[in-house]
Amino acid sequence: MNSSKVRIGVNEKLTVQQSLFYGMQSLLACNLFLGPFVLIGVFQMEVSLAAAFIGMTFLACGIATIIQAGFFLKMQVIQGMSFATFGAVIAVVMGADFATLVGALMVTSIMIVLLGYFRLFSKFVRKFIPGLVAGTVIVVIGISLMPITFTSILDLPGSPGVNFLIAGVTFFSLLFFMRLGRSENTLSKALNIGGVIYAMAIGTFVASFFGQVDLTPVVSAPWFAIPRLFPFGAPKFEIGSIMVFAVIMIISMVESIGTWFTITEMSDDAVDDERMDRGVIGEGLGVLIGSLVGGLPVSSYASNTGVLVVTKVFSRYAAIAAGVVAVILAFSPKLMYLMAIIPSSVVWGVYGIVCIAILMSGFNSIKNYPITERNNLVVGISVLATIGAGLLPAAVTNAMPGIIGYLFQASIAIGCITAVVANLVLPENTEDRIAVNPITDVNNS
Template structure:
């Protein structure tokens, strides 16, 4: 298909605004869901604001465009891979330490970018082969599954509620229908449509049955009209940094895949021009910048790549326009307060699909990479990663009276997976073993 607007082309203002709004719709649901979930599942309950996530996604996207020399039309939104470490580190150490870990992630990205610039990509395949990457991504999605079910069944409380299940089910059904049944642009924004549909369902049922009301607009009424995201001073600790650093290995691999997909959609080789080192550095510095404002780590969004594939509009000016709109929306404090009124079961319903998609994308990575599980080496690596990551594995021992080493869940699973991949001897894959056995048998028969 012929492109309608190329990367460097600037559309007229009449077309520019609606084209940019499409990208805002595409990224909005997932971007605000991350801070919503982090805040809901941490003791402080004011940890991360949805308006801040919008602000840092827009600001990070503009920084990314600058670093990539305006050659890559990619939107940066909140990364789901870091939900678990954001929650666990905020709970155990405090929110500033979570932001310290997130800030350090950006520096790791930059470090990898410099190594790629000077040494190429071959070394990365040895550390993070598909069997490790895919298994970690599966673990990330399934590790979050209990959170989704608790929100869907219990809301923000501890008691099962059948009405919550109904709201979550309706939300999930609307999102699935939007994704599978509808056509065109609507299929790119099923998360947003599901949230809006679930919200309206909860609002209407709350009017007819006040005892089940889940939405309270009092916070919207009292919120000021305008506000600016607060700066956060990151705190640095060994365990928070190690936790975020290990998870970042999976997101770096995700970045490589997203950049490759974007290249295929646009018809340009972004690995070569502006270079993978620039796209990785842009992603990383955007994440470090987000941490300074208390926002979640960023990642390039597949939803916005989907918009480009459908519309065949690849203009970086359109992506930049979406970033500016996101920043403007984030400054309206009442808008942020309105987002906070979204009922927990609505987010639970949408999370059931989103977290499953994360896990499924890991399975897709394994399948498309042709991982042979007839090879016991691959089977062992995946098995150990999944059990440690999903089962809540923990490595804990005191270093001093004041300092403990504590590594658990996804971070520990990633570390163990990388070590196993490096130390386990290479073996023939299942097909080669079978061919060798058949050749040996044939030789014995002939003799």
């Protein structure tokens, strides 16, 4: 990517105010509370446990983001609950309990750290995840998230027409701010960089006229509260769950690495083997922290790449600030609820743009590859498997044996596995390759 399209580079320092502004923007777009809110509904948690669950999620994500952006990967990445693991999380908790999930995550996160420490994961990636597969993984993520945008709006309480109106206002507001970036004047560029926050503010303002903004939780919530550690009791270690998450966490890492390479292509940065293994260690430590304080595995959020496409601000100090804000929110229910009152219809309006940005980032990653029958099949079969897995009814996946059932409840996981397998099984000829691989050749920029 042309470096002239990068407004602020990866290692460029920002002022505290700038870091907080850009960091909050990424934090809002990544919607860290979405994962725990969904699980709270699935597991029907009582109020006090639900509050602790949300706080622990923010604490884990915040610490993991600071660790990854500040000390290991050193990139503008936001750590959040891995949606690639969503189906397995639900299946393990439903089949056993949260303590069993925590035990599985503790063991497998240490496994991930060791793979990074002994520099084994980078060797695995170089052999099994070339640029075509990494780009396909990002395409798969974008495609799998798109239907969620519409189904989630349809499932919201109230009038579907009103919810789509609010989401549409937010969507087109962000689209407007994105297009302002093409203008050369200072005001337009400033509006473009803060587009996500401004679009959410407009959407929330419109939603307030339809009674969708309730400040009562903010007013009644305390300013400070200490999150509960081990809210689900002592961890339990069950070999079946550990084996499931050994596979799931590898898939989650592939998802994260695809995100890292997408960011490097946009920012003229690079991920060599040493940096990749550092990132793997940072990711594993983030998952370990998540398991200790609430049981949610974290990964580098692909949705943040959508924000970066809009702002072109790649400074890792913004991610560090986002992590700090997430930690503060974990200790302040009032501030956390201030974010949480943003209507879901507004969030999904932004998410629509984010999904498009993720999908196109994936296509940009694979556009350097020749359009051959073999390459088309690798991408096409992976997309087909992702869509197919997402359409399977719960009765079918629940009837599948063990780990197979876990995997088919996560369409992203199926898409990722299919991309790796298809790339290995379909013979590669000279015409299928590119002279310079943007993933394996870190000097291409």
